[in-house]
Amino acid sequence: MAQVVFRVSPVIYKRPQRGFKWFCGNHDNNCSGSLVDVLNIISLKGSSIACCCYFRVSASMSKYKTSGKKASNDSGKSEERVGRNCVRYKCGLLNTIQDVLRQRPNWVEVKDDGEWDFNWCDVGWLRENFDYTYMEEHVRINHFRNHYELTRKNLMVKNLKSEYHLFVEEFNRSPGSIWIMKPVAKSQGKGIFLFRKLKDIIDWKKESYRSEEQKDAAHVENYVAQRYIENPYLISGRKFDLRVYVLVTSYIPLKAWLYRDGFARFSSTRFCLSSIDDKYMHLTNVSVQKTAPDYDPEKGCKWQMQQLRRYLTAKHGREVVETLFKEMDNIFIRSLQSVQKIIINDKHCFELYGYDILLDQNLKPWLIEVNASPSHTPSSQEDYGMKYRLLEDTLNVVDMEGRLTGKENRVGGYDLMWNNGPVYREDVGLQTFGSSCFAANTYLGCVNDREKQLRHLFKPLPFQKKV
Structure with a gap:
């Protein structure tokens, strides 16, 4: 039987003591109440973050598998500094950015990792190569090393206390509310669905686990549950x-x-x-x-x-x-x-x-x-x-x-x-x-x-x- 493990955490922050009270805008705010009380104060002068909870849906009690880094190390950049009248670029994406780079005056595309001055890479390349690539002063790349601290859905909400009962309490205090489930590492609307009851999550997990796609996938997957905005403009x-x-x-x-x-x-x-x-x-x-x-x-x-x-x-x-x-x-x-x-x-x-x-x-x-x-x-x-x-x-x-x-x-x-x-x-x-x-x-x-x-x-x- 599928097991659902909930982790309820604050929006955005990595260190609750430093960040959460500050974001509330008042160090005297009482953030120790129920989840609905906590989420209600995540608003600063009219600007708000959608209320979120973070939890893991697993088919077993097995722990996450860690993915290994590359064992070999690329030699990196040439010692000779490149003049800016010719910019050598590398691009790992096939969309509009390719057209922009190719039509930029005096920019030349290269294939060798050791020769580029500018790299528009995907996050997969960054994860596998960034730590092993030497970069000269003028070199630029389109991601920060740990960009995911802001952009992964679970890391936006990971810092509230990990208490399952807070999530259940929120459901009990807001019967009939609609929540939206999102896988933290997917995009383009994949894996998203709405639910009203905790039982809906269990039923969904059973059904999805039976599918051929899910059988081949990892048995542990992270999801974010956001309170659905029921009165959109x-x-x-x-x-x-x-x-x-x-x-x-x-x-x-x-x-x-x-x-x-x-x-x-x-x-x-x-x-x-x-x-x-x-x-x-x-x-x-x-x-x-x-x-x-x-x-x-x-x-x-x-x-x-x-x-x-x-x-x-x-x-x-x-x-x-x-x-x-x-x-x-x-x-x-x-x-x-x-x-x-x-x-x-x-x-x-x-x-x-x-x-x-x-x-x-x-x-x-x-x-x-x-x-x-x-x-x-x-x-x-x-x-x-x-x-x-x-x-x-x-x-x-x-x-x-x-x-x-x-x-x-x-x-x-x-x-x-x-x-x-x-x-x-x-x-x-x-x-x-x-x-x-x-x-x-x-x-x-x-x-x-x-x-x-x-x-x-x-x-x-x-x-x-x-x-």
Whole structure:
């Protein structure tokens, strides 16, 4: 018989004594009550993290198997420093990033691990090779060593006391509440389902274990259970969530950029709580929605962030929408600060995060999860253009060519929102913003005149003039 082991832990933090009380915003908060009391205070000035519990579902009492590291060690980089007029890159992904890299002037693709200056790798390569690769001063790679501290679902919630009875108590105090189960190491909506009773988990485990796929899989798998947002903000009766991009170029000191573009992902079915088994109604992942019977690939199921912001402004007014986006800024900064002392900072590393935000009917934003490898595979031509510009500007900020001074507050579509402290707009006084606005220099969903800004920012490099 399948055994369910629950681990209930706080959102984000690795060290409860240091992080949890601070995140609550008040060291005098009483965090020792029931789970519902604890989860209710995980909110800071209107910005919230979706309530989570972390537990392990196992078919036996066997412990996890540890995966071994590579025994051999690659020799690493050449001793000779490479001139920046030619950037040698390596890319392990076959999507939009390949197009961006190939069309970048004076960037040359290489296959040998010992010769690259820039590596856009997947997390599997990072796990197997990072510790064995020597990197010269100028080398850059697109992940921090332990990026998973923020992006793995279980590590976001692992630090509350591991007490099964707290999870049961939450169910007893909130009868009929809907919870959503997510495997911690999967993406694109795989393995996600909704439930109302603890018995539903046992029944699901029995059924899934009988499947051929599950028989071949490991018998122990980690899951996160999140309290389902039962009152989402709807447009035309359909649920949606937001994908927002944040680029971190340093954790110590923290330096973070917010991209102006993003998108809203819509479900293809009108929202209704009476049917929790309809994945096309409750899951907004494009990988799920494109399998819906009525999915139209030409129309897709996305709105650009500018379109969403215009819609909300027309319906609720500018002031309400400004407050909403300030609260989202707060989520981005607080989540990054929560792992700032845990992430292994490395001058060779940067990270492009994909934040998933859900709005409730009161226009309150909730953090659902953070992705370290947000999909760059386009779902439409418009989506391809947005992701191409995003990745191109990411390379502009990373600046392998050495064109920036380090004092820029904007590069293309990126706005610097935190530089070892909040960054404020130059054209607006500080008194305009409330105390909850930690990053005033943000323009999410605003006009992205990146090409004009880049022409003004960049001057031709000496080697380009020579050519």
